[in-house]
Amino acid sequence: MRFKGRSVIAFVLLGMFVSSIMTLTVVRSNLFPGVSKSVGVAAPGAxxxxxxxxxxxxxxxxxxxxxxxxxDVDHDKIMNGAINGMLEALEDPYTVYMDKEEAKQFTENINSSFQGIGAEVTAEDGRIKVVSPIKGSPAEKAGIMANDIVVSVNGEKLDGLTVNQAVLKIRGEKGTQAKLEILRPGSSDPTQVTIVRAEIDIETVFAEMLEDGIGKIEVRQFSANTGDHFKKELEKLESQGMKGLIIDVRNDPGGLLNVVIDMVEPFVPKGKPIVQIENRDGKKEATTSKGGTKNYPVVVLTNKGSASASEILAGAFKEAVGSKTIGETTFGKGTVQETYVKEMGDGSNIKMTVYKWLTPDGNWIHKKGIEPDIKVEQPAFFKASILSKKDTLKPDSNNDDVKNLQLMLTGIGHAPDRTDGYYSAKTAQAVKAFQTSKGLTATGEVDIATAKKLETAVLEAIKLPKNDNQLKAAVKELQTQLSK
Structure with missing residues (x-):
């Protein structure tokens, strides 16, 4: 089964790029005849x-x-509520109703640039959860991480809202502020983060040559031009004598289905499946490779922010190519949605889950993700929460903020004697050393100015290759394979 020539597309509610997770969405496809049924009123007893x-x-x-x-009641509000109620009864966060405004946003946002904070979100258990921040975005610079819960924006609570409703509250014009309350797993209290929305141009492919002839291509999103860019960068690396390749889809929320298929196919032997699609009746059809010619070793880097199309790529390399996946278990998004626009008749639409996608071996990874062949955790300071900045942190304090402070200090080379949340004398000494290195008054206490400098230093440390345990493991794995 080939998707080329059919109106099968996967895209995201870029929502001025706070949005739902990238959803593989079938738009009026004839993939499975009979799935798209007419809507009407049945005879009594039907x-x-x-x-x-x-x-x-x-x-x-x-x-x-x-x-x-x-x-008095608003007609549109009642009607929208009725439709939302039916869809919410399905308990599927990817099946949603969009009113005229939300539908217009959905259509407009199939673009490669947008305004916003730069974070992918989804709905889970009635809360809005971050799938991943976009690299280089205001959200990433502010320290937003995968699995953070967005409790409120500008004082408005998001609990119980659909993803689209939450997106409309978080989105906004560049230069405006989004004051978010963020709750990080492991923390008991939310932290307020102020993010200035910006114009974000998505560069989706970044390539570089590492040591020992090992190339690395980072794919941040599967947009319309990603496949072409990937091919060009791959050819450049090959012309430089590349012996092995790392494909990095960490924090890549997904994108276009046909793009990921075209990117993977050159590596998959002829006749082997790249991905399978299954309808409600259990009928499966596979997209098979016409014949890949790439024969150098490849490893794929994944983490919890790798979702949807990223998981299709990881699954295809793991099962159809035999490549190693390294890092963390992926997000776990294994469904495909179809949009219904004409049926609604008024500019609104329904995006509904109608298919599963399966890995080449027929595995459904939904809500489970793809486990890495080589599990590698990042340093503990990668997961440190943003400091609340409610109070100045002082010696003898004992709370989550202090624990995160100690993790941060450890990550940037000012390790205290402990990381259990007690503000010891040596923690104060580590803070003084940091303050001195940044030209701050060395008080040994963490005020707002020190907290901001510390968070900036941590974000810079996270970007350093020497601190990236997963990347180092990928290089080591390829070196081992190439030495055989």
Missing amino acids: SSSLSSQDVSKIAKTYELIENKYLS
């Missing part, structure tokens, strides 16, 4: 659609609300 009694109950409920409810 079970496949709404009966006349069903329609009567819905109409009567609206009539009662309109005529009897204590206050």
